[in-house]
Amino acid sequence: MVGIVSYGTYIPVYRIKAEEIARIWGEDGEVISRGLGIKQKSVPALDEDTATIAVEAAREAVSRAKIDPSEVDAVYVGSESHPYAVKPTATVVGEAVGVGNYYFAADLEFACKAGTAGMQICIAMARADMIRYGLAIGADTSQGAPGDPLEYSASAGGAAFLIGRKNVIAEVEATTSFTSDTPDFWRREGQPYPKHGGRFTGQPAYFRHITSAAKKILEETGLKPSDFAYAVFHQPNGKFPTRVAKMLGFSKEQISPGLVVPYIGNTYSGSSLLGLAATLDVVKPDERILLVSFGSGAGSDAFVIRATDSIESFEREPKVLEKIERGIYVDYGMYVKLRRKIKMA
Amino acid sequence: MLPRFWRKIKHRYNLIATKCENCGTYYYPPRNLCPKCRRKSRIVEVKLSGKGEVLSYSVVHEAPENMKDQKPYVVAMIKLDEGPVITSQLVCDCKEVRRGMRVKAAFRRCGEEGDAGIIYYCTKFVPE
Numbered sequence: 001m002v003g004i005v006s007y008g009t010y011i012p013v014y015r016i017k018a019e020e021i022a023r024i025w026g027e028d029g030e031v032i033s034r035g036l037g038i039k040q041k042s043v044p045a046l047d048e049d050t051a052t053i054a055v056e057a058a059r060e061a062v063s064r065a066k067i068d069p070s071e072v073d074a075v076y077v078g079s080e081s082h083p084y085a086v087k088p089t090a091t092v093v094g095e096a097v098g099v100g101n102y103y104f105a106a107d108l109e110f111a112c113k114a115g116t117a118g119m120q121i122c123i124a125m126a127r128a129d130m131i132r133y134g135l136a137i138g139a140d141t142s143q144g145a146p147g148d149p150l151e152y153s154a155s156a157g158g159a160a161f162l163i164g165r166k167n168v169i170a171e172v173e174a175t176t177s178f179t180s181d182t183p184d185f186w187r188r189e190g191q192p193y194p195k196h197g198g199r200f201t202g203q204p205a206y207f208r209h210i211t212s213a214a215k216k217i218l219e220e221t222g223l224k225p226s227d228f229a230y231a232v233f234h235q236p237n238g239k240f241p242t243r244v245a246k247m248l249g250f251s252k253e254q255i256s257p258g259l260v261v262p263y264i265g266n267t268y269s270g271s272s273l274l275g276l277a278a279t280l281d282v283v284k285p286d287e288r289i290l291l292v293s294f295g296s297g298a299g300s301d302a303f304v305i306r307a308t309d310s311i312e313s314f315e316r317e318p319k320v321l322e323k324i325e326r327g328i329y330v331d332y333g334m335y336v337k338l339r340r341k342i343k344m345a
Numbered sequence: 346m347l348p349r350f351w352r353k354i355k356h357r358y359n360l361i362a363t364k365c366e367n368c369g370t371y372y373y374p375p376r377n378l379c380p381k382c383r384r385k386s387r388i389v390e391v392k393l394s395g396k397g398e399v400l401s402y403s404v405v406h407e408a409p410e411n412m413k414d415q416k417p418y419v420v421a422m423i424k425l426d427e428g429p430v431i432t433s434q435l436v437c438d439c440k441e442v443r444r445g446m447r448v449k450a451a452f453r454r455c456g457e458e459g460d461a462g463i464i465y466y467c468t469k470f471v472p473e
Contacts (some may be wrong), residue, residue, distance in 0.1 A: 045436070045453075046414055046415055046454075047415070047436070047453040047454040047455065047469070048453065048454070049464075051454075051464075051466060052452050052453050052454060055358075055452040055466075056451070056452055059452070083464055084464070092358075092466060095354060095355070096359065096452055096466070098359060098392070123406050163393040192467065275387065328438075332395060
């Protein structure tokens with residue numbers, strides 16, 4: 001059986017409220033907050049970046065698995081905010097986790113779905129018996145230009161999943177992807193902030209890819225929405241996952257444990273994976289979770305995950321929800337300093 | 346600077362100390378010889394738990410150039426549970442720090458060689 005052996009998460013402690021961002025740009029905070037379904041978002045500290053987030057999440061995953069780090073044979077880090085344009089984040093993670101030197105490693109980039117792409121690689125490698133355990137990590141300190149609507153959502157955080165064949169807490173029963181060349185969101189080389197197609201990011205991008213991947217995996221497995229205890233969809237804001245759940249026949253109750261975006265914003269590559277981690281925090285043996293990520297550009301990875309009996313004895317503290325609640329609020333002035341948006345002389 | 350940093354990556358990313366198996370003393374930064382046991386030293390590498398408590402601290406208000414954006418910040422002497430005392434940045438509210446406070450190791454950025462240079466990662470401490 002191949003599946004999730006362990007998971008770990010990291011969310012920076014700083015938060016900024018949507019109202020505070022709206023105050024600066026002369027917009028109605030309450031209307032924006034309600035419209036996006038985002039109350040606040042996480043903000044990284046000056047000494048945090050995608051690598052530090054990935055390391056903390058990966059260390060938690062390996063420590064909860066109670067395995068020797070040298071048994072990790074692969075490290076894949078998905079992000080759209082790798083600290084270096086050229087030089088892997090995965091090697092920093094491998095060294096900090098202490099996996100040794102004989103391991104497969106690469107950085108992945110596919111907007112918000114690079115983390116789930118890493119999961120698929122690790123699942124395939126575990127099935128092929130190439131690795132004992134593999135770390136698939138999605139982490140980001142995402143960028144939003146000052147005054148752009150993205151500024152309300154682009155946040156920081158990450159999750160690491162240890163994939164393997166032994167001591168599986170949640171079996172990955174199936175996975176599939178739906179991919180097309182759709183330019184809904186991009187960042188050109190050397191540019192500090194991304195651009196997006198506004199309303200174009202909805203129907204032809206997010207909704208088309210998520211529903212296509214979800215329908216395909218339901219068709220392949222012969223499962224229907226009622227066979228799942230929970231579902232997690234990529235969460236660029238609070239509205240999209242709620243709407244796509246309804247379109248696919250999933251209830252609010254099924255998505256609610258994994259809907260973390262209202263409290264921490266869109267953590268990009270960490271987004272659907274943090275939702276999955278929050279859902280795994282509450283899942284019971286034999287319950288199924290449908291996970292569908294979305295990455296602009298564009299593609300969706302879908303997974304059917306079923307919790308095993310081992311989930312009950314697995315250490316799930318501190319829960320994702322507790323990490324979400326541990327926030328320290330900053331104002332917009334401190335936010336622009338923390339995000340290095342102030343140009344120093 | 347680059348090779349000097351690279352050589353110590355193992356000890357910066359994780360608290361890899363040495364222990365004298367003859368007398369049980371831990372050393373961080375690691376030592377190749379136990380000054381107490383001298384010739385009888387039996388030195389082995391060990392990974393410290395990263396947990397400890399604050400022995401003493403200073404709040405830095407006049408920071409060096411590369412740390413100015415983080416001031417005021419706390420630099421603390423931390424006595425690790427295994428024995429060694431480390432001087433490190435303690436990432437917390439300056440009003441929160443006190444002697445005897447329990448802390449744990451965290452993986453953070455500790456500097457960079459300008460916008461185009463290498464980024465240095467290291468171990469800092471945060472409240473447990």
